[in-house]
Amino acid sequence: MPELPEVETICRALAPALTGRTITRVELFSPKLRSSLTPLPEMLTGRRILAITRRARYIIAPLDNALALVMHFGMTGVARIESPDVPRRTHEHVFLHLDDGFVFRFEDIRRFGNLEVLPLAANGLPMFFQCFGPEPFSDQFTAQYLYKCSRNLKCPVKTFLMDNAVVAGIGNIYATETLFAAGISPCRPAGTLSRRQCEKLVEQSRHILNAAIEQGGTTIADFKHVDGSEGKFAVCLQIYGKTGEACPHCGHPIQCIRLGGRSSAFCPKCQK
DNA sequence: CTAACTCCCTGATAGC
């Protein structure tokens, strides 16, 4: 499932293939994903892609008409750049034909992803992103910041970390791994975090996200690189998806609870 | 205001 490291990996691969390209034709094979796709041909045909950037788990492609194509990969989204000769796969929903003869293809089995065209605000991003918190690697993401915005919150710290308004792009896998590395229980109320624990959360989340980006992200079941290869970070996961197995630190069986509708693996001995 | 739901979707897997 594409989280920040996976989307960053996709972004780096798409940038050289799409930057400066003009979209010559749009083919739709589904009427909608999370939102309607029917406006895309009219809004994209003839437009030039000026850049490819990432914010949270979104890829943003500003166009030459003050609009931007905004992509989200949901659970199972895959982007490809291929020749038009490759037959369409069952769950490929959109083709963007490019002026160099290649085709950008968007596949999404579970259809939680999205492609949308939105106007750009003064800061160069769609309005939609105004309410997002800082990127994990930005200077604004500090222990002091986390400490301050967690005060008086009773929600579990894991839900807090996964909130895009707090910090952008940390999903279930990396929140789970960060909390394990920081020795903090996922159900701990966010408001009870100490300054020291906020420091650990900042340090560990950056460390883990960085390592995952270096490994090309995590492939659990569906995530694929633009070239079809897989991310190699799955072997580095300490406890995500390892319920019942021995904790790599203390050997205690890893437990799993549900928080905010998401499964949350943790070691009850190492995480308090 | 926060927090806890529900829904969208498909494929893999378990149980009968």
Add this chain to the structure above:
DNA sequence: TGCTATCAGGGAGTTA
């Protein structure tokens, strides 16, 4: 074998 139930989960929306 073939059916049904369950689970996975990001984000938007709704409810308490």
